[in-house]
Amino acid sequence: SQQGEEDPQALSIQEGENATMNCSYKTSINNLQWYRQNSGRGLVHLILIRSNEREKHSGRLRVTLDTSKKSSSLLITASRAADTASYFCGAGGTSYGKLTFGQGTILTVHP
Amino acid sequence: GAGVSQSPSNKVTEKGKDVELRCDPISGHTALYWYRQRLGQGLEFLIYFQGNSAPDKSGLPSDRFSAERTGESVSTLTIQRTQQEDSAVYLCASSQQGNYGYTFGSGTRLTVV
Numbered sequence: 530s531q532q533g534e535e536d537p538q539a540l541s542i543q544e545g546e547n548a549t550m551n552c553s554y555k556t557s558i559n560n561l562q563w564y565r566q567n568s569g570r571g572l573v574h575l576i577l578i579r580s581n582e583r584e585k586h587s588g589r590l591r592v593t594l595d596t597s598k599k600s601s602s603l604l605i606t607a608s609r610a611a612d613t614a615s616y617f618c619g620a621g622g623t624s625y626g627k628l629t630f631g632q633g634t635i636l637t638v639h640p
Numbered sequence: 641g642a643g644v645s646q647s648p649s650n651k652v653t654e655k656g657k658d659v660e661l662r663c664d665p666i667s668g669h670t671a672l673y674w675y676r677q678r679l680g681q682g683l684e685f686l687i688y689f690q691g692n693s694a695p696d697k698s699g700l701p702s703d704r705f706s707a708e709r710t711g712e713s714v715s716t717l718t719i720q721r722t723q724q725e726d727s728a729v730y731l732c733a734s735s736q737q738g739n740y741g742y743t744f745g746s747g748t749r750l751t752v753v
Contacts, residue, residue, distance in 0.1 A: 559737045571744040
């Protein structure tokens, strides 16, 4: 079964609005990471949050982690058309950094 | 190099042929991972290298798939007797040892006809 599962599968918003994506996982983790993918090719690392952290910020990104609920959320504030992409969470449950990814959330930001 | 390099970028092959996919990780990154992504799907873990050894190859789908890494650098993923269900984007990523963010290559899009 998938370790990281994103929700919703697709999200469509207007430029300037905030976008929230959620991720759930099944087993205990060392860290959880969020990635962005454009055009179905390489993923770009956005942010890593460790299991002992609850919230992390990077620019317009805010990530929260609730280990009791085994869930994480990614908030993109003041979205732009350029944020249109697929977003994946990767759950890191091993000592060597292997990530297990979900199906991703497709975000479309309309100008 | 500055990033993770994968070649070829695209590969079309006939069913039954063997293919080799190459990954050149970031210099100094000891951990290397291969993933497969079918159209519209998430990433499926294939194999992990630490240095030149592969302590986790649990994601390789069948014995037609193999991979090696040499010189703690370049890795090659080989698929023998390709099948249509092998069609996917094959992604390679490298990272520093342990739980750090990955740097992904741009992938190889494999199409088996």
